[in-house]
Amino acid sequence: MAPAIRCRALTKRYKDVLAVAGLDLVVETGECFGLLGPNGAGKTTAVEMIEGLVPPDGGEIEVLGLRWNRDEYAIRQRLGVALQETRLADRLTVLEVIRLFRSFYRDGHAPEEVLDVVELREKKDAWVEKLSGGQRQRLAIACALVGNPDILFLDEPTTGLDPQSRRQLWDVISTFKGRGGTVVLTTHYMEEAERLCDRVAVMDHGDVIALGTPRELIASLGADHVIEFVIGDGADPPPEETLASLPGVENVRHDGPRHSLTVTELHRALPSLMAELQRRNVEMTELITHQATLEDLFLSLTGRHLRDE
Amino acid sequence: MGYLAPLWQLTVSRFREQLRQPEVLFWVFAFPLLLAIALGLAFRNRPADVIHVAIVAGPGADSLAARLDAAGGFDVSVLSTPAANDRLRSGGAALVVEPGTPIVYRFDPTRSESRLARLATNDALQRASGRHDVLTTRNRTVTERGSRYIDFLIPGLLGFNLMGTGMWGVGYSVVDARRRKLMKRLLASPIRRSQYLLSFIMARLVLLGPEVAVLVGFGAIAFGVPLRGSILSLAFLSLLGAMCFAGIGLLTASRVQTVEAVSGLMNVVMMPMWVFSGVFFSSENFPAEMQPFIKALPLTALNDALRAVMLEGSSLAALAAPVAICVAWGGISFAVALRVFRWR
Numbered sequence: 284m285a286p287a288i289r290c291r292a293l294t295k296r297y298k299d300v301l302a303v304a305g306l307d308l309v310v311e312t313g314e315c316f317g318l319l320g321p322n323g324a325g326k327t328t329a330v331e332m333i334e335g336l337v338p339p340d341g342g343e344i345e346v347l348g349l350r351w352n353r354d355e356y357a358i359r360q361r362l363g364v365a366l367q368e369t370r371l372a373d374r375l376t377v378l379e380v381i382r383l384f385r386s387f388y389r390d391g392h393a394p395e396e397v398l399d400v401v402e403l404r405e406k407k408d409a410w411v412e413k414l415s416g417g418q419r420q421r422l423a424i425a426c427a428l429v430g431n432p433d434i435l436f437l438d439e440p441t442t443g444l445d446p447q448s449r450r451q452l453w454d455v456i457s458t459f460k461g462r463g464g465t466v467v468l469t470t471h472y473m474e475e476a477e478r479l480c481d482r483v484a485v486m487d488h489g490d491v492i493a494l495g496t497p498r499e500l501i502a503s504l505g506a507d508h509v510i511e512f513v514i515g516d517g518a519d520p521p522p523e524e525t526l527a528s529l530p531g532v533e534n535v536r537h538d539g540p541r542h543s544l545t546v547t548e549l550h551r552a553l554p555s556l557m558a559e560l561q562r563r564n565v566e567m568t569e570l571i572t573h574q575a576t577l578e579d580l581f582l583s584l585t586g587r588h589l590r591d592e
Numbered sequence: 593m594g595y596l597a598p599l600w601q602l603t604v605s606r607f608r609e610q611l612r613q614p615e616v617l618f619w620v621f622a623f624p625l626l627l628a629i630a631l632g633l634a635f636r637n638r639p640a641d642v643i644h645v646a647i648v649a650g651p652g653a654d655s656l657a658a659r660l661d662a663a664g665g666f667d668v669s670v671l672s673t674p675a676a677n678d679r680l681r682s683g684g685a686a687l688v689v690e691p692g693t694p695i696v697y698r699f700d701p702t703r704s705e706s707r708l709a710r711l712a713t714n715d716a717l718q719r720a721s722g723r724h725d726v727l728t729t730r731n732r733t734v735t736e737r738g739s740r741y742i743d744f745l746i747p748g749l750l751g752f753n754l755m756g757t758g759m760w761g762v763g764y765s766v767v768d769a770r771r772r773k774l775m776k777r778l779l780a781s782p783i784r785r786s787q788y789l790l791s792f793i794m795a796r797l798v799l800l801g802p803e804v805a806v807l808v809g810f811g812a813i814a815f816g817v818p819l820r821g822s823i824l825s826l827a828f829l830s831l832l833g834a835m836c837f838a839g840i841g842l843l844t845a846s847r848v849q850t851v852e853a854v855s856g857l858m859n860v861v862m863m864p865m866w867v868f869s870g871v872f873f874s875s876e877n878f879p880a881e882m883q884p885f886i887k888a889l890p891l892t893a894l895n896d897a898l899r900a901v902m903l904e905g906s907s908l909a910a911l912a913a914p915v916a917i918c919v920a921w922g923g924i925s926f927a928v929a930l931r932v933f934r935w936r
Binding site for chain 1: 597598600601602605608609612613772773774776777779780781782783936
């Protein structure tokens with residue numbers, strides 16, 4: 284069986300910016316695939332090329348074993364798409380919008396059924412312009428789901444949403460995947476990628492710089508915990524070599540007074556760090572430890588934070 | 593799903609959105625009516641005006657004034673030279689008469705009411721001084737329906753409104769959908785581009801019937817404006833005009849990305865037609881060298897055809913030339929728009 288999506292050497296240039304630089308990707312049927320990266324990494328351009336909305340400058344795309352130039356209509360019948368920041372018709376009701384989209388598809392769900400899935404039933408007669416940000420996003424996803432797609436594309440579905448709306452959307456996506464659907468998701472939230480995605484491609488400057496399951500990617504850091512601490516004003520921090528030589532420490536990084544250590548054995552690294560600081564009579568004003576995340580991976584790969592830009 | 597179900601849903605959606613915007617209804621229905629009422633009042637047929645004449649004070653002034661008063665139809669004031677000149681300049685008097693030998697008429701020959709005043713004043717003074725007409729003549733006055741200003745105006749306003757609603761209804765909606773990425777989202781769905789573009793035009797046509805009926809009906813009821821040709825011819829011309837300007841609106845909006853830019857562009861496209869195409873006054877007023885250009889404008893063709901059907905009862909067969917002009921404008925615009933259209 285052909286993979287849900289296969290693309291080879293995909294490139295796109297906008298004037299003098301190479302937005303996507305020779306991207307190779309395979310998305311298997313039934314998996315949730317995440318494209319993770321900061322703004323401007325080329326995620327949206329890549330996804331819109333796969334969706335057949337942006338013609339690539341070079342490379343090949345196969346969706347469900349079909350090609351855009353030959354089978355556009357057939358592919359579209361089987362895709363559900365939620366673009367970034369689409370403002371659907373302001374003065375149509377929620378139900379009217381879903382009915383409109385339902386009319387495009389040969390097969391699909393009853394509009395009322397989809398309303399239940401995205402929990403918008405009580406809003407079905409409200410004008411779109413009266414909806415909150417989270418409700419609009421759920422409506423966008425309802426429009427993507429109503430044609431009963433094989434592949435669901437979501438471009439930053441939870442950007443700008445409050446935690447509760449975000450969790451509601453995650454549930455909708457999980458349900459779709461639970462029924463065997465394939466999901467392609469772009470995000471710059473690590474938590475979202477870790478929670479939803481079977482595999483993640485980390486993108487930067489138009490290309491994939493790391494690919495694997497969230498667990499594999501984090502494991503590739505060679506360390507599973509991160510210690511972050513801040514030194515009090517005026518105190519001299521220990522030199523980097525000293526920190527790096529502490530037991531269990533794999534990597535040292537600092538950003539002004541904030542230091543961050545990637546460590547394998549938290550139970551050994553933390554006491555020795557405390558002892559070292561005490562010996563130098565340096566006071567900490569802040570101390571955080573957490574499990575390593577994709578954010579730490581991105582930081583270690585690029586030296587930049589995902590949400591810097 | 594066949595071709596028609598999505599087209600129907602797209603059309604209904606567009607139509608609903610239009611109905612839910614009160615400003616759309618205002619521009620389509622209320623605005624042309626208000627314009628017709630205002631212009632109908634301003635240019636209603638009045639009893640023949642009195643002629644305002646200023647006589648410069650001096651020897652003989654009073655006797656001239658008395659002779660004009662006796663002739664009737666004149667409103668005469670005797671004023672100092674500066675005051676009389678002021679009156680002439682401000683339009684309060686159409687003619688200044690300086691008594692003496694010879695009597696001097698001062699007026700602006702480009703003002704038709706001044707030329708008229710000069711003729712009437714001279715005639716009255718000559719008769720009062722003993723001139724005799726050599727030919728026997730008699731007057732019979734008529735006020736015929738179909739030749740008044742309001743009769744000229746209503747078909748012009750209809751064409752004007754078809755242009756405005758066609759251009760705005762399609763052009764603005766296209767740019768708005770593009771700006772909010774709704775267009776892109778729809779194209780990510782399995783619809784044909786032709787379905788999408790047709791839905792704009794069809795939604796436009798739904799409002800067309802009421803729009804024409806309201807304006808023509810109002811003209812007939814309030815002012816007795818005639819419809820001498822067949823209703824079918826009028827319906828055909830309205831449809832033709834709407835499609836023609838929908839095509840031009842689509843072309844105007846085919847690449848524009850902001851609402852501000854498209855507003856400016858629409859006005860640039862429509863401006864020459866507001867002025868030249870004989871909406872408020874006859875396009876024959878422009879110099880003969882400009883006439884070929886003016887006749888080729890779609891609104892001129894539409895207005896000429898609408899007037900011919902409403903006022904002269906022409907058949908469509910007699911209107912092949914203006915119909916062909918509208919078809920050409922609409923068809924070429926639509927074809928070019930499809931080629932250059934920016935879908936995202």
